[in-house]
Amino acid sequence: MDSSDNEQVRLLGKWASPFSNRIDLALKLKGVPYKYSEEDLANKSVDLLKYNPVHKKVPVFVHNGNSIAESLVILEYIDEAWNNNNNHPFLPKDPYHRALARFWCKTLDDKILPAIWNACWSDEKGREKAVEEALEALKILQDELKEKKFFGGDTIGLVDIAANFIGYWVSILQEIAGLELLTIEKFPKLYKWSQEYINHPVIKEGLPPRDELFAFFKASAKK
Numbered sequence: 001m002d003s004s005d006n007e008q009v010r011l012l013g014k015w016a017s018p019f020s021n022r023i024d025l026a027l028k029l030k031g032v033p034y035k036y037s038e039e040d041l042a043n044k045s046v047d048l049l050k051y052n053p054v055h056k057k058v059p060v061f062v063h064n065g066n067s068i069a070e071s072l073v074i075l076e077y078i079d080e081a082w083n084n085n086n087n088h089p090f091l092p093k094d095p096y097h098r099a100l101a102r103f104w105c106k107t108l109d110d111k112i113l114p115a116i117w118n119a120c121w122s123d124e125k126g127r128e129k130a131v132e133e134a135l136e137a138l139k140i141l142q143d144e145l146k147e148k149k150f151f152g153g154d155t156i157g158l159v160d161i162a163a164n165f166i167g168y169w170v171s172i173l174q175e176i177a178g179l180e181l182l183t184i185e186k187f188p189k190l191y192k193w194s195q196e197y198i199n200h201p202v203i204k205e206g207l208p209p210r211d212e213l214f215a216f217f218k219a220s221a222k223k
Contacts, residue, residue, distance in 0.1 A: 054069070120174060173217060
């Protein structure tokens with residue numbers, strides 16, 4: 001499917017959500033113009049309930065009136081829908097490497113992100129075990145990166161977009177929690193990737209302001 005000027009593209013999201021941000025980044029990397037609607041999850045909009053009646057959560061992607069939920073599903077849809085002229089493909093052509101990328105995206109959401117989130121928000125009693133699991137998860141991710149600049153090779157791919165939480169959110173959350181999880185000493189390759197990632201011109205433009213994100217999660221931590 002090729003993009004056209006009269007397409008209607010909408011994203012219903014939450015500015016502080018890494019899952020919503022994945023879609024922002026993907027659309028910017030593809031150069032796709034879109035309308036963004038900020039959602040108040042405490043007072044869900046009519047559109048959110050209409051377009052995602054099953055889960056009632058963000059992100060929701062709407063393309064020409066057709067809605068899609070779940071960030072990883074949306075990312076693959078965007079990659080397939082705007083693939084004209086080999087426009088920054090997120091997935092490799094080789095079927096095996098495509099399957100691997102999907103595996104790592106799922107591993108990020110099912111294992112790595114929850115481990116880090118738990119470490120940052122756990123109480124004193126469970127913190128030691130949670131931190132141990134978070135460090136183990138980061139090691140798994142670094143081992144997959146190997147010597148590559150990005151998980152997608154020389155360019156940002158599907159796994160890099162899905163790992164936005166690792167590249168940007170982790171440094172904020174670990175500072176608030178007083179932890180040292182992703183550091184240059186512990187994970188030099190993964191830390192270098194995170195710096196390359198957040199300083200990529202398109203990614204840098206698409207990430208929420210750090211000070212605002214810090215204040216948002218700092219306030220959440222006090223509740």
